[in-house]
Amino acid sequence: MAGPMLLHPGLQRPLRIVADENIPFAREAFRGFGVVRPLPADQITPATVRNCDVLLVRSVTRVDAALLEGSRVQFVGSATSGIDHVDLAYLQKRGIAFAHAPGANADAVVEYVLAALLELAVRRNVPLRGRVAGIVGCGHIGGRLARRLPALGLEVLCCDPPLAEQTGRSDFVSLETILAEADIVTLHVPLTRTGPHATYHLIDAAALARLRPSAWLLNTSRGAVVDGRSLLEARRQGRPEAVVLDVWEGEPAPDPELVAHVDLATPHIAGHSYDGKVRATLMLAEALARHLNLPLRADDSELLQPQPGDRLDLIPPDYRLPEAQWLAELVRQMYDIAADDARFRIVMQNGTPERRAERFLELRRTYPRRRSFSVHRIDRAFVPEPLQEAVAVGLGVQLVAAETMAQ
Numbered sequence: 001m002a003g004p005m006l007l008h009p010g011l012q013r014p015l016r017i018v019a020d021e022n023i024p025f026a027r028e029a030f031r032g033f034g035v036v037r038p039l040p041a042d043q044i045t046p047a048t049v050r051n052c053d054v055l056l057v058r059s060v061t062r063v064d065a066a067l068l069e070g071s072r073v074q075f076v077g078s079a080t081s082g083i084d085h086v087d088l089a090y091l092q093k094r095g096i097a098f099a100h101a102p103g104a105n106a107d108a109v110v111e112y113v114l115a116a117l118l119e120l121a122v123r124r125n126v127p128l129r130g131r132v133a134g135i136v137g138c139g140h141i142g143g144r145l146a147r148r149l150p151a152l153g154l155e156v157l158c159c160d161p162p163l164a165e166q167t168g169r170s171d172f173v174s175l176e177t178i179l180a181e182a183d184i185v186t187l188h189v190p191l192t193r194t195g196p197h198a199t200y201h202l203i204d205a206a207a208l209a210r211l212r213p214s215a216w217l218l219n220t221s222r223g224a225v226v227d228g229r230s231l232l233e234a235r236r237q238g239r240p241e242a243v244v245l246d247v248w249e250g251e252p253a254p255d256p257e258l259v260a261h262v263d264l265a266t267p268h269i270a271g272h273s274y275d276g277k278v279r280a281t282l283m284l285a286e287a288l289a290r291h292l293n294l295p296l297r298a299d300d301s302e303l304l305q306p307q308p309g310d311r312l313d314l315i316p317p318d319y320r321l322p323e324a325q326w327l328a329e330l331v332r333q334m335y336d337i338a339a340d341d342a343r344f345r346i347v348m349q350n351g352t353p354e355r356r357a358e359r360f361l362e363l364r365r366t367y368p369r370r371r372s373f374s375v376h377r378i379d380r381a382f383v384p385e386p387l388q389e390a391v392a393v394g395l396g397v398q399l400v401a402a403e404t405m406a407q
């Protein structure tokens with residue numbers, strides 16, 4: 001990706017591109033389109049975008065008339081899967097093209113969920129095998145999770161009414177069934193406030209009351225998909241048994257009491273793998289090229305290779321450990337969710353809401369590089385035979401021969 005700035009021959013003039021400074025490799029990926037000006041999210045304002053042609057944002061920038069009216073922006077890209085921060089109707093009305101990055105960080109969220117489940121299993125000293133997982137929203141993230149959990153011995157129930165309608169598939173169940181039957185309920189829906197399948201407060205007081213008391217609830221979608229007050233009330237009464245939250249109502253200033261009442265709490269970083277971020281940037285570059293009718297195919301081969309400082313060869317845990325502990329120890333070498341939880345709790349304990357909000361954003365801004373499980377490898381000979389499917393298919397880690405490890 002490195003090299004001199006060469007404007008794409010198909011362009012008449014360099015475009016002016018404003019990009020959130022936390023979109024990695026934006027300069028490199030967009031250099032052929034013009035001049036990239038990275039800005040902190042809080043400096044992406046009507047004044048700074050007014051004269052730009054292309055605007056690249058993350059989930060923290062509200063993209064609407066208040067930001068864009070009167071500007072010359074012709075293309076907006078959001079390096080995210082979720083698009084609840086974007087007023088699509090306004091963009092359409094103004095003829096502004098839009099692209100986002102669905103699927104780019106799906107593996108990262110799946111890996112976060114797997115790490116959370118294994119951490120909960122270890123803390124409770126229970127197996128995951130044999131449990132029923134209810135996945136609500138079976139698109140890029142939920143769909144991948146549904147394909148991986150059976151390899152870890154879980155039974156999967158999928159609820160996705162819009163997808164059921166679109167595809168006519170009959171293997172989906174209702175939310176009611178998930179609430180009544182699942183031991184684990186994990187949310188992977190977009191945040192929507194209107195329409196027949198709106199997800200705002202999908203998990204409200206009534207839904208929480210219908211969850212099995214022994215259930216584990218995970219939300220990595222958007223905070224407002226769960227009614228936070230009702231969840232806090234339920235947790236004060238000890239239900240559901242375990243809760244994992246990566247997303248919060250009122251971000252970046254979540255209710256500290258709710259933070260204190262959940263088992264694993266993180267500052268909206270489930271999707272923040274290095275690989276997911278790189279893919280999102282490259283997807284936006286490709287989308288801009290398509291918009292401009294330029295024949296660009298972004299090259300990810302270099303950026304997605306092992307990077308200096310990566311530790312991608314895994315150390316086999318003690319073969320005498322029970323399955324969940326063995327897998328949890330392996331996963332901790334790739335992603336330590338408990339460390340994210342600990343860092344978050346410390347900053348949420350004190351300070352004014354403003355100070356906590358700053359720290360929430362800072363944790364996200366300074367998030368350490370986390371590589372996808374799929375770029376890690378382990379010597380097959382050290383993986384107990386009954387766990388090989390769980391490692392290769394469930395976790396997506398490469399099982400390789402000793403000779404390959406030596407290279």
Ligand SMILES: NC(=O)C1=CN([C@@H]2O[C@H](COP(=O)(O)OP(=O)(O)OC[C@H]3O[C@@H](n4cnc5c(N)ncnc54)[C@H](O)[C@@H]3O)[C@@H](O)[C@H]2O)C=CC1
Nearest residue numbers: 081082137139140141160162188189190197220221270271
């Ligand atoms: N915590 C994080 O870092 C991240 C959070 N997200 C969130 O996760 C959401 C899902 O991401 P993807 O899987 O990539 O999106 P996607 O659009 O591929 O899948 C979402 C699925 O939810 C379904 N759905 C919509 N309304 C529903 C309802 N009422 N009940 C059940 N299913 C419903 C849709 O039909 C679709 O299949 C994003 O919209 C975003 O808000 C995404 C990436 C990272």
Ligand SMILES: O=C(O)C(=O)[C@H](O)COP(=O)(O)O
Nearest residue numbers: 058059060080081082271272
């Ligand atoms: O892709 C999404 O949707 C997400 O929630 C992202 O992981 C959020 O990341 P930022 O854009 O807020 O860095």
